[in-house]
Amino acid sequence: MSTLLEPGDTIRPGNPPMVRRYRLGMRINHWITAITMVLLVFSGLAMFHPSLFFLSAIFGGGQNTRAWHPWFGVVLVVSFAVLFLQVWRANLWTRSDWDWTAHLGDLLAGREEKMPEIGKFNAGQKFVFWVMAFLILALFGSGIISWDRYFFDLTTVETKRIAILSHAIAAILVILTLILHVYAGIWVRGSFDAMIRGWVSAGWAWRHHRLWLRALMGRTEPAE
Numbered sequence: 001m002s003t004l005l006e007p008g009d010t011i012r013p014g015n016p017p018m019v020r021r022y023r024l025g026m027r028i029n030h031w032i033t034a035i036t037m038v039l040l041v042f043s044g045l046a047m048f049h050p051s052l053f054f055l056s057a058i059f060g061g062g063q064n065t066r067a068w069h070p071w072f073g074v075v076l077v078v079s080f081a082v083l084f085l086q087v088w089r090a091n092l093w094t095r096s097d098w099d100w101t102a103h104l105g106d107l108l109a110g111r112e113e114k115m116p117e118i119g120k121f122n123a124g125q126k127f128v129f130w131v132m133a134f135l136i137l138a139l140f141g142s143g144i145i146s147w148d149r150y151f152f153d154l155t156t157v158e159t160k161r162i163a164i165l166s167h168a169i170a171a172i173l174v175i176l177t178l179i180l181h182v183y184a185g186i187w188v189r190g191s192f193d194a195m196i197r198g199w200v201s202a203g204w205a206w207r208h209h210r211l212w213l214r215a216l217m218g219r220t221e222p223a224e
Contacts, residue, residue: 005215006090006120017202019213021120021194029083030195036076037178043069044171070147077140084133090120091130096211097123117211128181135174142167 008023022030043065046055056065099116100123106114121129145155145163155163185191188208194200205213 005212006087009120009212009216011202011216012199018199019202019205019216020198021200021205022198024198026083026086027195027198029079029086033076033079033083036072036079037174040069040072040076041171041175041178043072048168048171070143070149073140073143077136080133080136087121087129091126093123093126094119097126112207117214118209119215120209120212122209124184128177128184131177132174132181135170135177138170139167139174142170 008020008026010020012018012020042055042058045052046059046062046065047053047069053062056062059065059068096116096118100118103115106112142163144151146160146167148160185195190200190204190208194204202213205216
């Protein structure tokens, strides 16, 4: 299958014609990942600094926060792994992504008509995807090392100190990347709606992901 397309991508005739961008399973998977990420951010910040300890009230106190935080991490890793297996091919870097990046100034200036045609995900979305994949892996590895309840005897104190520092740095980078992801979703009108309903208009697809729509029109049977 072309890296431009994923299983379930299809066109539904109508006025206007609609394009299925995300399957139901993928949308559920995405929101489990997103909600778990938010829970991790709040619980992690509650333990990060005394001034943020008030966030532990969300989880019923400090003990619950400390106990649940690593389990939220386990859920996140499993959920993101499933999501990764579904979309990694569509997030492979292509020549058009270099062209899109070179025209980033036009995009920020509102000259979207000058942007090159792109596939299902643009270079910015791919950047967020691969950065999050790396950072989640780093968080999981450093989190396991510092999870003393189950893995205390497997590493030295010095290793745990390095892991905790690495965990904090990776967490800060994840928060910044998450903010970028949310902002981009708000900025590109229709993005959030697509992740909730699964469908976008053909006009939206033509404007934002024209190469993907071209590939879809050449391959897919119309949806019933």
